[in-house]
Structure formats: structure tokens, C-alpha cells
Amino acid sequence: MRLLHTSDWHIGRTLHGTDLLAEQEQVLGGLAAVVAQERVDVVVVAGDVYDRAVPSADATAVLDRVVGRLLATGARVVLTPGNHDSARRLGTFSGLLSAAGLHVRAATPRLDEPVLLADEHGDVAVYGIPYLEPEVARHELGIPGARGHEAVLREAMDRVRADLFLRPGVRSVVLAHAFVGGGVASESERDICVGGVDLVPASVFDGVDYVALGHLHRPQTLSPRMRYSGSPLAYSFGEAGQQKQAWLVELDAAGLAEVRPVELPTPRPLTVLTGPLEELLADPAHTEAEQHFVSARLTDPARPADPMRRLQTRFPHCVHLDWTGAGSAQEQGSYQERMRGRSALDVAGEFVSHVRGVPATPAERALLARALGAADREEAAR
Numbered sequence: 001m002r003l004l005h006t007s008d009w010h011i012g013r014t015l016h017g018t019d020l021l022a023e024q025e026q027v028l029g030g031l032a033a034v035v036a037q038e039r040v041d042v043v044v045v046a047g048d049v050y051d052r053a054v055p056s057a058d059a060t061a062v063l064d065r066v067v068g069r070l071l072a073t074g075a076r077v078v079l080t081p082g083n084h085d086s087a088r089r090l091g092t093f094s095g096l097l098s099a100a101g102l103h104v105r106a107a108t109p110r111l112d113e114p115v116l117l118a119d120e121h122g123d124v125a126v127y128g129i130p131y132l133e134p135e136v137a138r139h140e141l142g143i144p145g146a147r148g149h150e151a152v153l154r155e156a157m158d159r160v161r162a163d164l165f166l167r168p169g170v171r172s173v174v175l176a177h178a179f180v181g182g183g184v185a186s187e188s189e190r191d192i193c194v195g196g197v198d199l200v201p202a203s204v205f206d207g208v209d210y211v212a213l214g215h216l217h218r219p220q221t222l223s224p225r226m227r228y229s230g231s232p233l234a235y236s237f238g239e240a241g242q243q244k245q246a247w248l249v250e251l252d253a254a255g256l257a258e259v260r261p262v263e264l265p266t267p268r269p270l271t272v273l274t275g276p277l278e279e280l281l282a283d284p285a286h287t288e289a290e291q292h293f294v295s296a297r298l299t300d301p302a303r304p305a306d307p308m309r310r311l312q313t314r315f316p317h318c319v320h321l322d323w324t325g326a327g328s329a330q331e332q333g334s335y336q337e338r339m340r341g342r343s344a345l346d347v348a349g350e351f352v353s354h355v356r357g358v359p360a361t362p363a364e365r366a367l368l369a370r371a372l373g374a375a376d377r378e379e380a381a382r
Contacts, residue, residue, distance in 0.1 A: 001119040003173065004035060004075075004262070005247040007046035007214030008231035010084065012059030015235065015270075015293060016319040023267040025062045027232045031246070032069035034262055038248055040075050042117055046214030046229070047082025047131055047177030049090060071101050078103045078115050080128035082177040082214055087130050105175070106130050108140040112159035114172075121253040123170045127160045127208075129153070131177040131215075150200050153178060161207045171255050172208040177215050180205075182222045202226060209255040212247075219245050225256050232264050237295040237320065240270040268293055268317065277304045281314050294318040300325045302358045344372050 011024055035043060050059055070077050079102075081087040091106030098104075103115045105128025114125035132153060138146040141155050153176070164172055178200050179185070202222055205211045211226040217239060219230035229246050231239075243263055250258040271292040273280050277300055280286060294315040298307060303323050311318045342350070348368045352360040360368065 001041050001117065001121075001124050001171075001251045002039060003210075003212075003249040003251070004031065004038070004040045004043045005046070005210075005212040005227065005229045005249055006031065006043065006232060007177070007212070007229045008048045008082070008217055009045065009063075010048055010051040010231060010233075010235060011062050012055050013051035013235055016295075018293070018317070018319045020233065021058055021062055023233060025066065026267045027244075027264055028062070028066040029069055030265060031066070031232075032073055034246070035070060035073045035075050038262070040073075040248070041119070042076040042078060042126065043070050044126065044173065044175050044212045045077070045079035046175045046212045047080050048084045048214060049079055049081065050085050052084060053086035053089065067102055076101045076103065076115070076117060078105065078126050078128055078175065080105050080175045080177065080214075081130045083131045083133070085131070103128070108132065108137055108156075111156050112163040114163065119251075121171075121251075123167070124173065124251060125164065125167060125170050126173045127163075127175065129156050129160075129174060129176045132156060149178060149198055150204065153200050154204050157204055157207070164207070171251050173210045173212060173249075173251075174205060174208045175212045175214070176205070178213065179215055180213060180222060180226070183213075183216045183228060184218055184220060185216055209251065210249055210259075212249075218242065219247075219261070224259065227259065234266075234270050237270055237272050240272055240295075270295070272297065273315075274299060276300045277307055277310065281310065286315075290315055292317060295320040295322075297321070298323045298325065303355070345369050348372065 009024065009028060013020055031043065049063065067077055081090045087106040091104050094104040094106060105111065108130055111127065111129050114127045117124045117126060132149065134146070134148055134152050137152040138144055141152060143155050146152055146155065160174060164170065179198050180200050180202050182202060205226060209225060213226065213228045216228045217231040217235060218228065220228045227247055230244060232244055234240065234242055234244065244266065245261040245263050248260050248262050269292045271289040272295045273286060273289060274297040277298050280296060294317060296311055296318060298304065298321060302325065308318065308321055311321065345365065345368060349360045349365055352364065
């Protein structure tokens with residue numbers, strides 16, 4: 001049996017306020033071609049299908065079209081909610097959807113009820129463990145004394161192993177959305193730490209043939225049988241240059257036979273440009289970045305006027321900028337120490353100098369003095 005492991009679609013996510021639905025549909029819709037070409041039997045999606053618990057109508061329409069294309073290939077789809085999803089909302093009509101080949105495993109009390117799929121070697125049990133919020137899951141699982149992600153996931157896996165014990169010879173796959181020991185985080189994941197305890201030991205998932213993990217956006221291998229697929233698109237500039245992928249998983253009669261990466265296309269790469277504004281606007285070395293999503297880090301000693309508008313004349317997809325010019329002049333001592341004994345005008349002038357990187361001009365100090373004088377008179381009149 002052949003599976004395609006993917007996760008963290010985050011449909012509806014934006015990049016610094018820029019809509020990504022078109023790029024998401026392009027990549028996710030393209031998975032159908034991979035499924036057809038590689039003769040995939042089942043696509044597993046390990047959580048964070050949507051980016052928010054209440055997705056927009058446009059986001060749900062994208063999911064509908066993407067899953068429709070996958071099902072049209074003849075493959076089954078199994079998905080579970082992540083920490084960004086609403087499990088109850090995602091699980092709506094799950095009974096009806098399963099008849100069409102879409103299996104949504106969103107109910108915590110039923111996480112030990114697998115999707116059973118068959119090939120020439122027998123059955124494969126696919127268990128979907130929804131994201132388990134410890135404070136909620138401990139009651140749903142009947143373990144009110146449990147604390148933290150490790151405790152609730154250990155209980156979940158004990159239930160999975162107990163079900164597998166009653167199915168001798170059945171191969172097994174588990175989908176889970178968690179931060180497992182050995183994984184490396186990116187900038188774009190939402191923290192799932194509760195009470196300082198979020199890391200789950202890999203040993204919790206012992207006893208199954210393959211563990212399809214979600215939550216971390218960087219593709220990575222914790223062991224041959226335990227992997228993160230990562231997100232299909234880069235969702236932060238910390239992921240710039242990262243090759244996104246899914247995992248193609250092959251099960252034979254004995255269990256896990258082979259796992260290999262399937263590279264995904266990058267509709268619009270992410271690029272971080274650093275330098276003075278005029279240099280970024282003129283340097284021919286940045287020509288390729290004109291069609292990229294761009295984050296600009298400006299190193300001008302003084303903050304340039306209207307930098308985003310000017311950047312977007314060359315880089316129309318520039319979505320973020322930082323001005324780091326003032327960062328080179330670090331003040332010594334605390335703010336309180338530096339301001340002690342100084343007049344209101346001196347403090348205002350210091351603020352202008354700190355923000356802009358150059359001192360206020362005499363005309364600007366005169367304007368500040370008039371504004372401060374007006375404020376003093378208004379306060380005295382109360």
C-alpha cells in the first residue's frame with residue numbers, strides 16, 4: 001500500500017496580511033497529479049487543515065476543490081484536526097463524507113477506531129489522533145489526573161495499541177499533531193506549550209509501523225518510521241529557501257518498506273533583502289526577487305521616507321520591512337537612567353533621535369517646544 005503523508009496546509013493563512021489562497025490551491029491541487037502518477041492509495045493529512053478555527057467561505061471552498069481532486073484519482077483521504085482547527089467543525093458530516101472516501105478523524109473518544117484499508121497483503125489500520133488539548137482531552141479520555149501533552153498522548157497511544165492487539169497481523173499508521181522530541185521548530189508554528197510542558201518523547205509512539213506527524217513546518221525525519229512532512233508552503237521568512245515536500249510511504253507485507261520525499265512546487269519564493277533602500281532599488285543582482293515575496297531589512301542610517309511604497313515599485317510583492325539602521329547605536333544604561341534630570345523637550349528630542357537615527361533639526365525642536373508648551377497650558381487650565 002502506498003500513502004502520501006502531508007500536513008499543516010493552513011488553508012486561509014496570510015503572509016504579513018497578503019492572501020495566499022491562490023498559491024495554496026496551486027500547490028495542494030497539484031497533489032492530485034502526484035497521487036495519480038505515484039499510484040497512491042491513501043493521502044493522510046496530519047492536522048492544521050485550516051489556519052483558523054472558523055475558516056472563511058473562500059478557504060472552505062479551496063479545501064472542497066482540493067479534496068475533490070484527490071478523491072477523483074481513486075485515492076482515499078484521511079485527515080485529522082490540528083491546534084489551528086476546530087475539531088467539531090472539521091468533523092461535521094464525517095459519517096457521510098466517509099462514504100465518499102474522505103475520512104475525518106476528529107472525535108477524541110473514538111481515536112482508537114481506525115480507518116481500515118486493504119491491499120493484497122491484508123488490512124492496514126490508519127488511526128487519526130486529533131490534536132489533544134491537555135485540559136480538554138484528559139476529561140474526554142477519562143484521565144482527569146493527567147497533565148500535559150505527554151500524558152494525554154500516551155493514553156491515546158495505549159488505546160491504539162490495545163486495539164491493534166486485537167488485530168493480529170494488521171499493519172498500522174498513526175496520524176498525530178504534536179511537538180515530538182527531536183523535532184526542530186520554525187517561526188510559523190503556533191506555540192502549543194501548556195504549563196511549560198509541550199515536548200512529547202518519541203517513545204510514546206512505539207508499536208506502529210509508521211507515524212505521520214504534523215505541527216512542525218520543516219520537513220524532518222525523527223526515525224525511519226516517524227517523520228514530519230512539514231507545511232506545503234513557506235509561511236514565514238524564516239523558511240525562505242526551504243524546499244517543501246510530502247513523504248511517499250510504502251507498506252509491504254512486513255510493514256514499512258520505503259519512504260521517499262516528493263518535492264512540492266514553490267509558486268512564489270520568499271526572499272529576504274538587506275541593504276540601504278537606494279541600493280535595493282537599483283542593484284541588478286535583485287532582479288530575480290522582483291517576482292518573489294520580499295522582506296526588506298533597510299540599513300540606512302536615517303529612516304527613509306515612504307519606504308514600502310518605493311520598494312513595491314520594484315518588488316510588487318514586498319510584504320514586510322524592517323529598518324535596522326538605528327540598531328547599530330546601542331545606548332548604555334537603562335532608559336530611566338538616561339532620562340533622569342532631562343527636560344521634556346530633551347526627552348522628546350531623544351525620542352526623535354532614537355526612532356529616526358539622526359537628531360531633530362532646530363526647526364523640529366522648535367515645533368516640539370510649541371507642542372509641549374500648548375500641552376502644559378492645557379493641563380494648567382483644567
